[in-house]
Amino acid sequence: MAKRRGQDAAETDRRMRAAALRLFARHGYAAVSMRRIAAEVGVQAGALYTHTPDKQTLLFSLMADHLHELLDAVGALPADATPEARLDRFVDFHIRFHLARPDAVFIAYMELRNLAPDNFRAIEGLRRDYEAWPEAILRDGAAAGAFAVPDPKIAAVGLIAMLNGVTTWYREGGRLSLDDVVAIHQRMARGAVGAGGA
Template identity: 60%
Template sequence: MARTAGSHSDITGPRIQDAALRLFARHGYAAVSMRQIAGEVGVQAGALYNYTRDKQSLLFGLMQDHMQELLATWATRPQGEGPVAALEAFTRFHIRFHLERPDEVFIAYMELRNLTPENHAAISALRGRYEDALEAILKRGVAERAFDVADTKIATLAVIAMLNGVNTWYRSGGRLSLDEVETVYWDMVRKAVAA
């Protein structure tokens, strides 16, 4: 099949992903057609299939890339000494990482329902690895009597839900700086686990 004049796989592929990300975040996965994605990129709809099997593959790829980047980036961050320092590091990392990727975060949480069962299981496994990292910190804190948490799994989900809330309201240039917001959230997380 002939390639559209001026298109290059190393340019067009990422442009398709970027367009899908923006459109899925703005309109929702179900409301976006492959034709719309192609229109955003400036290629014919049929050309998309040189880069992706279908719309489901695009959604899965976006979510998988986001989760893999999240896990890889967290793995490179200093964890601090002891569970309290590790929890603070996790809190600050989560807020900053996610604020830089609002569309990815929106899709990662709101579009899970649109994944096929197989793709849903794969993304859930990646999410589980990230949750496990936080739960390990909480379990260590409980074992060392730094935290008082009745159920570390519930506490893990509650902390992540609290931290995700920053994405819904924080705006640069607002009343508080990002550093100040991180500090306020760290104080709330610390008190929530009775550290």
């Protein structure tokens, strides 16, 4: 019952999305043609339109899938007793999750300007949903007197920005191990929010 090569819809769809993710991240949405994605998949350009209505929807779908995966994952984090432990776990999670998906991260933060207005609003909403998680950690920690954070919203965005910086330079096998990088950023994060026991 094996399907003929290149005729399995699910498989072609998977390959199209993988190729688009890689190429959009590497060269930018506007610079990548449907022909080039098709060549990577091993089909002609017209065949892609069986799997996506158009290029714009393909971009949106890649970004939305990434953010839904991120939201599912952050929502599944185990509970922690102390604000410091919650913060440490978030830093650990955020760095590892994003380093494991460099292409999706790049696209989700860099191709916002290439989204149609409706799609843009949808993605921005998902991003704000994610930012609410660290914001809650900081707000709760401040309320409990564990953190000194004058503005939890800004601190949360600043924290995420700092952690995202890692994706621009970290390479496996470099000077620092992933554990080192996480530990360094947990320390900086605790300091930035004025955690006493840092």
